Amino acid sequence: MATTDIQGQVLGETEGGADKFAWSMTLPLVRATLWGFTAYFLGAWITAIAAHTLIVNALPATVGYVFGLLGWLAGSGLWEGWIRRAFGGAEAPVYTGVERYFRFSSDSKATAVRYVIFNVIAFLFAGLAAMAIRIQLLTPNSTGWWLSEVQYNETFGIHGLMMLLAVVSSVIVGGAGFYLLPLMLGVRNVVYPRLLGLSWWLLPPATVAAFMSPLIGGFQTGWWGYPPLAQNSGNGIVFYVLAAATLLTSSVLGAVNIVGTMIYMRAKGMSLGRVPIFVWGLVAAATILIVEAPATFTGAVMDLSDMILGSHFYTGPTGHPMAYLDQFWWLFHPEVYVFVLPAFALWLEILPAATQRPLFARNWAIAGMLGVAMVGSLVGAHHYFTAMSATRMPIFMTLTETVSIPTGFIYLCAIGTIWGGRVKINAAVLLTLMAMMNFLIGGLTGLFNADVPADFQLHNTYWVVAHFHYTMLGGVIFTWLAALYWWFPKVTGRMVNEFWAKFHAWWFFIFFNLTFLVMFIPGIEGMNRRVAIYLPYLRPLNEFVSISSFFLGAGFLIPAVNLFVSWRSGKKATQNPWGSKSLEWHLSSPTPYVPFPEGSEVTVVGPNDNYAAGAPEPFVWNQATPSK
């Protein structure tokens, strides 16, 4: 009996509500917005009156943010969907249809879809900030006709913070991760579904606050927020700190669910050796977050204490500004591995299916990901070789360069998988291969940053900017798009238009490399990052980079339109268009609301990436025994 037949017998009402969209369904989202802004102004205004200060000053803005966050959460449906019942109140109805996307919901699939939409919107705005930066750099001094130096500083700070914490940190973990985690493990939902739902609802207020920070004075520290500049360059820094702390909290709520679900909720027969490789990537990333985030989270809050409560952790007579650097980079370098480990794992999910060959050296791939997580957790201090003692330098240089060894395992596993095989190239596979190429350049150029003598020359130049864009944009965002194309049929039940998807893949690859490969040159030639004005001899290179980046940015309209049109009118997808052995592809498309209703559970008898000729199917489906 086919797997869909088994599910079909028991799905019934658990497939999800069939109600058509109505504008009234968006009411919780509208209510949350209204309550959020109202509570913000109420909190800020009352505090300003009580403290005899202005509403835009640090303390009223902080209190306003906390009130606003609580108002937003209350409006989202958190109260009736969780808090009220937790205190013994009435149960709220369960929304299984379209409305679950617009309110607090414990469905991990709805949460994941919201993550994707949020990431797209945040990427758009943070990308517009990038375009503003590149317009500025078209000429050596554009402050007369474009952004002032202060506005320029604010713009690159917002761009960096938003791209890292509102986009790259959650594009793969939030979208693909939370959608696929339970499905790949053969369970209906994650271990704490409500906490996972909350993780998404923390994102919008933090993001809005960061974007709005110029309205209360902005911040000019970049996304680092280093004191004592943080305390002396605009009240908007409190929105930066609060946004960073909120976004970190959101990430940790997701991380807790990833690790807890993997350890405690695998399908019958799914030993650790049979856990899908993508789940291993998620777990490696989540482990970093749980262990490393507290130091950085505490750093953000201590920085805030200095600003609003008069403490002197980092400033004043007892302050140690360098302590902030240690705390900040304690997580925020390993955070790079939080971004990229799930991307690595996606390569290793997609490539075996695309080549119909078993994943090469599976255990080495897992060891590689755990190795990157472990070694990578210790390397944050390499970001400030120019400000540390000579004793620490060789230690952190060696540790940083050691990360390339487990990373090499992962690359070798990917190459070994496709070696000698026939890769069936679709847009997702193409983007995966491009991401591998890009990240290779990002990784190899990173070795120069990790090397102390070279770093003294390259530190704080455009070399560094080009390097990390190769890892983040070139590695993670390419993989994000690959994941969107690969799993689009499973989420929507429709196929993506392959021509336009491939067209954009090439567009993206060409203009990405024209932008960032060329950007290494002004870096070597000594162009400092984070300056609005540069020397005239660097103009031709900057013009080239800026114009390439405009094409790169404009190109994102192609996938935006393609995905929307494909969702509305694309060809209907079959259950398993890629011939994958992964469990989610054995469910109907789109995934039903309850993915494994009682009576259609699976037993796992092998890893999901063994495509060797004659290999048995990795899952055995129980015969349907409908409970109703």
Next chain:
Amino acid sequence: MAAENIGTLMDPASERAKRGAFFFPMLFTSIICAAWFLARFLWAGTSVPKAADFGVGVALTVLMLFSIGPMSGARTKLIRGEDAAALGRLAALLGIAVLVVVGIIATWWAVPIGTGYGGIYDITSGWILLYFVGGVLGLLASLMKGKQVLERFQSERWVAHNVLSFWGELVLLWTVFFIVFYIA
């Protein structure tokens, strides 16, 4: 199928999973809490004023150690399914938690405010206080659920177990760090 049943179906984790996975948020929050305690040493430890009065702190430590009794009792009763007795111990624990909250606020007057030391002490205490407020809310939620909808309390015993685990984490952190702090 009723919506409530779908809701239960879509929260499929077993009690073992719910309790076991709670280790991870506890680990995260413990490291943060430990960081606040350690901040006192790193930033203020060398300048503890001689006039600082730790009497309230000692009393709170004794109270925290005393709370191990009702905490363990509540857990045993939960495991045995004696919910009424478990709720009684949770209520006792709630009383202790409220006292600790009041005590922490009282310590703000026990150290000279305005000095560098006083500022660091008060702020770290303030952030630690949030943990105890969280504990109070968790205990209150379990009690109210147990009084109003016992059936739900019974089907979600893992919540009360996790609240007790969180309290145990607070006892451990407070005791270890206060003793070190006091001796130092």
